[in-house]
Amino acid sequence: MMDIVYGFIFGFLSSVGFGIITNNPRRTLIPSGFVGAIAWIVYIVVGWYNHGLVMPNLMGSIVIGILGNLCAILFRSPVNIFYVPCLVSLVPGAILYDSMKNFALGKDSLAAYGFIKALTVGMSLAVGFIIAEVIANKIFPPVKRYMSQRENRKKND
Amino acid sequence: MGTISERDIVTLCGQVGTILLENGAETARVENTVEYIGRTIDLPVVCHATMTGIFVSSEKSAATRIFKVRVGDFNLQKVDEINTLSRQFSRHEITYDKLKKEVQKVDTETPDFSWVIKCIGAGLVSMPPMLLFKATWKDLFLGFFVGILGYVVSQYVGRHTTTAYIPVAMGSLVLSTVAHILGVTNIANDANYIIISALMPLVPGVPMTNSLREIIERNTISGAVRAIDAIMSGISIGGGVIIGQILVKTVFGG
Numbered sequence: 001m002m003d004i005v006y007g008f009i010f011g012f013l014s015s016v017g018f019g020i021i022t023n024n025p026r027r028t029l030i031p032s033g034f035v036g037a038i039a040w041i042v043y044i045v046v047g048w049y050n051h052g053l054v055m056p057n058l059m060g061s062i063v064i065g066i067l068g069n070l071c072a073i074l075f076r077s078p079v080n081i082f083y084v085p086c087l088v089s090l091v092p093g094a095i096l097y098d099s100m101k102n103f104a105l106g107k108d109s110l111a112a113y114g115f116i117k118a119l120t121v122g123m124s125l126a127v128g129f130i131i132a133e134v135i136a137n138k139i140f141p142p143v144k145r146y147m148s149q150r151e152n153r154k155k156n157d
Numbered sequence: 158m159g160t161i162s163e164r165d166i167v168t169l170c171g172q173v174g175t176i177l178l179e180n181g182a183e184t185a186r187v188e189n190t191v192e193y194i195g196r197t198i199d200l201p202v203v204c205h206a207t208m209t210g211i212f213v214s215s216e217k218s219a220a221t222r223i224f225k226v227r228v229g230d231f232n233l234q235k236v237d238e239i240n241t242l243s244r245q246f247s248r249h250e251i252t253y254d255k256l257k258k259e260v261q262k263v264d265t266e267t268p269d270f271s272w273v274i275k276c277i278g279a280g281l282v283s284m285p286p287m288l289l290f291k292a293t294w295k296d297l298f299l300g301f302f303v304g305i306l307g308y309v310v311s312q313y314v315g316r317h318t319t320t321a322y323i324p325v326a327m328g329s330l331v332l333s334t335v336a337h338i339l340g341v342t343n344i345a346n347d348a349n350y351i352i353i354s355a356l357m358p359l360v361p362g363v364p365m366t367n368s369l370r371e372i373i374e375r376n377t378i379s380g381a382v383r384a385i386d387a388i389m390s391g392i393s394i395g396g397g398v399i400i401g402q403i404l405v406k407t408v409f410g411g
Contacts, residue, residue, distance in 0.1 A: 010285045014357075017281030020270050021308075021358060022181070022231035025238075040285065078240050080182060081233045084363055089285045091362025094353045096387070100395030118365065126369035 004041055011040030011089055019085035028071070028081055035067045036086035043090060053117060054124045060090050061125040065132020073144050083129070092121035161253060163220045166200050167213050169257055171224040174204060174211040176264055177239055181231035183371060184379045187211070190243050194256075197247045208382040228386075231363075238263045279308035279358040299345050304355040307332030311359055325359050326393040332356065333401030341409045352398060359394060361387035 015036025099114025283304025
């Protein structure tokens with residue numbers, strides 16, 4: 001239980017932190033922090049039941065994809081703005097670094113193993129986004145229509 | 158809208174595409190936005206974007222322009238502003254001249270976070286991996302500051318050189334030296350955990366994932382370019398870390 005609380009706090013902080021580095025628009029910082037935190041919790045919880053690399057990352061990126069698309073509609077910004085900071089705690093950066101370190105040290109088989117691992121993580125994240133986008137395209141158009149209707153009404157008043 | 162020359166429109170479209178691509182938008186979005194703007198002005202344009210160049214061509218005549226792009230750091234504020242502008246323009250809320258002026262403005266003056274806030278952001282990014290390793294709170298605390306150090310060094314070096322990959326290599330060299338010194342002097346429990354989490358702002362994890370996304374969307378060339386870029390910066394980071402490790406080991410004898 002404590003893991004989830006810490007996970008939420010640090011997932012939030014790291015997404016906001018990366019959002020600051022990449023100069024996200026101010027209005028999207030807090031939402032992307034929440035999306036990142038939820039994805040990080042999903043990653044941890046799925047990791048309890050499945051010790052592989054693929055499932056936790058896949059589920060995490062599906063969550064980011066769906067919530068990111070929702071936020072993109074609500075806050076009127078490109079969806080990439082939500083993907084980039086939320087991804088930062090899931091991406092295979094550390095694994096890629098580890099593999100390249102082994103490569104430079106001459107441990108070829110470890111390097112190849114790490115590289116395949118990095119590719120696997122990256123692939124499962126990318127596939128997760130595709131799945132999420134398909135789902136989002138099916139379920140979010142009503143939300144979009146509602147938003148534009150409300151905006152038109154505001155303009156007419 | 159007969160007063161605006163086709164060349165002018167094609168140039169503007171190219172500028173919009175360049176800004177989007179340079180600051181971290183994916184190629185599909187760049188092409189869509191540019192073609193959208195063209196359609197709004199009643200001049201259908203074809204846009205083909207790769208990671209190194211943008212080709213914009215008008216469909217009515219032979220006006221074509223090529224723009225060279227050097228993909229740099231993420232600056233998502235610019236992407237968002239261009240997106241807002243193109244939306245307003247396609248709803249005819251702003252005129253062509255206004256759009257042109259605003260695009261120039263976005264290119265030159267966009268608000269950025271101050272140095273101190275960016276450093277704190279880099280520090281915050283350096284924390285979550287520690288949780289996975291079940292590291293001690295002291296290591297977590299140290300990782301925060303070592304992460305800031307690595308980020309500052311890489312940004313500083315980046316301002317003084319145009320050679321690619323040198324900034325990240327220098328950043329990881331300094332960061333690994335400091336982390337290993339902390340490890341040797343027993344201030345930190347495990348230097349490796351600190352290095353991995355402090356590297357988080359530098360490692361090319363997001364470009365790697367984006368490249369695979371582009372490959373899945375069949376933008377194979379951009380995907381491949383991004384992937385090779387990510388692997389190259391991974392190699393330079395790995396090299397930097399190892400040089401730092403060797404330095405510390407020769408000096409302290411570990």
